[in-house]
Amino acid sequence: MTPATQERPAGHLKPVQELIYGCMGLGGSWSLEPYSSAQVDEAAAAVDAALEAGITLFDHADIYRGGKSEAVFGEVLANTPVCGNVSGCRPSAASGSTNTDSRATTT
Numbered sequence: 102m103t104p105a106t107q108e109r110p111a112g113h114l115k116p117v118q119e120l121i122y123g124c125m126g127l128g129g130s131w132s133l134e135p136y137s138s139a140q141v142d143e144a145a146a147a148v149d150a151a152l153e154a155g156i157t158l159f160d161h162a163d164i165y166r167g168g169k170s171e172a173v174f175g176e177v178l179a180n181t182p183v184c185g186n187v188s189g190c191r192p193s194a195a196s197g198s199t200n201t202d203s204r205a206t207t208t
Contacts, residue, residue, distance in 0.1 A: 122151040123160045128169030136169045144173045148181065 127144040129136045151159070161171050 120154075120156050121158045121160050122148075122156050124170045124174055125160075125162070125165040126170075128166040128171075128173040131166055133167065136166075136173050140169075141173050141176050145177045145180070148174070148177050 127140070127147065129140045148159075151157075159174065161174065163171060165171065
């Protein structure tokens with residue numbers, strides 16, 4: 102158990118996450134310009150740092166940066182081998198799913 106989690110009450114299988122990484126800052130500016138590969142690299146570094154700190158829950162909204170935050174995060178997850186349970190994602194190689202919905206189940 103990392104410092105960022107606590108035990109769930111009896112009957113729950115997974116620990117409760119105390120810290121959540123807000124992804125609104127990923128994906129560049131709020132302009133209509135597309136995001137760049139450099140911004141994907143910056144997002145990957147941020148996600149890696151969050152994972153290293155024990156954070157495995159990521160906040161998303163389709164309005165963040167006009168949708169660019171989710172797109173960039175999706176690229177990071179697609180290239181991150183440990184994304185199996187990050188934000189409810191199931192990598193397509195493992196499950197045939199490309200679902201990166203943060204509300205997805207991870208059982």
